Amino acid sequence: MRTAVLSAGSWGTTYAMVLADAGNDVVVHARRPEIADAINTRHENPDYLPGITLPTGLRATTDPAAALDGAEVVVVSIPAQSLRPNLAAWAPHFGGDTIVVSLMKGVETTTGSRMSEVITQEVGLSPERVAVLSGPNLAREVAARQPAASVIACVDEKVAQQLQEAAATPYFRPYTNTDVVGCELGGAVKNVIALAVGLASGLGLGDNATAVLMTRGLAETARLGQVLGADPLTFSGLAGVGDLVATCSSPLSRNRTFGTHLGKGLSVEEATAQTRQTAEGVETSTALLALAHRHGVEMPITEVVVGVIEGKVTAREAADLLMSRAPKPERYSS
Ligand SMILES: NC(=O)C1=CN([C@@H]2O[C@H](COP(=O)(O)OP(=O)(O)OC[C@H]3O[C@@H](n4cnc5c(N)ncnc54)[C@H](O)[C@@H]3O)[C@@H](O)[C@H]2O)C=CC1
Numbered sequence: 001m002r003t004a005v006l007s008a009g010s011w012g013t014t015y016a017m018v019l020a021d022a023g024n025d026v027v028v029h030a031r032r033p034e035i036a037d038a039i040n041t042r043h044e045n046p047d048y049l050p051g052i053t054l055p056t057g058l059r060a061t062t063d064p065a066a067a068l069d070g071a072e073v074v075v076v077s078i079p080a081q082s083l084r085p086n087l088a089a090w091a092p093h094f095g096g097d098t099i100v101v102s103l104m105k106g107v108e109t110t111t112g113s114r115m116s117e118v119i120t121q122e123v124g125l126s127p128e129r130v131a132v133l134s135g136p137n138l139a140r141e142v143a144a145r146q147p148a149a150s151v152i153a154c155v156d157e158k159v160a161q162q163l164q165e166a167a168a169t170p171y172f173r174p175y176t177n178t179d180v181v182g183c184e185l186g187g188a189v190k191n192v193i194a195l196a197v198g199l200a201s202g203l204g205l206g207d208n209a210t211a212v213l214m215t216r217g218l219a220e221t222a223r224l225g226q227v228l229g230a231d232p233l234t235f236s237g238l239a240g241v242g243d244l245v246a247t248c249s250s251p252l253s254r255n256r257t258f259g260t261h262l263g264k265g266l267s268v269e270e271a272t273a274q275t276r277q278t279a280e281g282v283e284t285s286t287a288l289l290a291l292a293h294r295h296g297v298e299m300p301i302t303e304v305v306v307g308v309i310e311g312k313v314t315a316r317e318a319a320d321l322l323m324s325r326a327p328k329p330e331r332y333s334s
């Protein structure tokens with residue numbers, strides 16, 4: 001399939017590589033000419049994936065219209081908060097029958113919209129033409145062509161199957177799902193939980209604390225998901241617990257690393273400078289907390305993460321706040 005990938009960051013370039021390896025005709029949009037040039041001539045993206053050899057057939061351009069020209073599938077992978085303004089500029093170049101796939105794991109802070117919602121609104125597509133890819137997919141490992149699996153979700157199962165076929169390679173195994181809400185929320189909330197795990201590790205806390213944060217993090221993901229219409233079973237799949245485990249356990253995770261910096265006492269600005277790449281959970285935590293408040297859902301881990309990011313509590317105080325909450329049965333809904 002003729003596919004456009006917007007843009008050439010870590011995950012966009014990696015997924016473009018997967019699609020090219022799977023036999024698609026792929027054009028990547030890079031903002032910087034030197035990145036487009038490196039992809040076209042040296043078959044690498046030295047800024048985001050140093051040392052990875054990209055397929056020779058993978059092409060790049062700095063012109064979004066050229067990338068989108070004739071594209072049957074458009075894959076979008078930019079920071080969540082920049083999606084709406086970018087789509088406003090790109091949408092006129094989308095074809096009428098285009099399928100759009102979101103790789104993004106964030107929620108818009110100004111509206112609480114999921115990425116697929118922003119896409120349907122800005123591109124004027126029906127939800128049947130919008131899919132999301134989510135799962136335990138640390139870009140660096142996928143780029144090294146290490147085995148990984150993921151979930152492609154679309155309310156139209158046939159579209160999900162089409163995209164599944166187009167992305168399958170010996171090292172990348174996509175599953176399908178029709179629960180777009182659950183898959184997107186799983187990806188967005190696990191970034192916030194990974195920040196919390198990072199905070200704990202920065203404080204020097206151990207594996208018990210990590211396990212508590214991951215497990216109770218999944219509980220608060222499921223509580224929010226339930227009120228937003230997700231299938232609770234999605235959270236026990238790759239886009240739920242799968243991604244939570246990968247992100248919270250891996251030093252490759254930008255969100256976990258960002259949290260570790262904060263836990264060690266760095267400011268948000270200092271942690272941002274050190275991380276360089278996108279740590280979606282930082283801004284998405286605020287959006288998720290607002291959604292939780294709007295729907296009367298308790299998300300205590302998300303709440304303390306927002307507190308630390310906003311400088312209202314220290315990492316140590318956040319840990320104390322979580323440990324001093326009122327006793328509860330393990331299973332409860334708010
Ligand atoms: N890196 C990973 O392992 C994975 C990342 N994701 C998700 O993919 C999305 C993109 O993340 P990455 O590619 O990792 O980030 P990145 O930081 O590596 O790349 C971001 C890309 O977006 C571009 N960009 C930055 N600001 C922009 C703006 N204002 N307008 C247009 N383009 C802009 C950058 O030039 C770069 O090409 C995020 O939502 C992330 O959660 C999902 C799965 C895996």
Ligand SMILES: O=C(CO)COP(=O)(O)O
Nearest residue numbers: 135136137138253254255
């Ligand atoms: O989403 C990811 C793995 O599935 C990547 O996580 P980070 O954005 O924290 O690196």
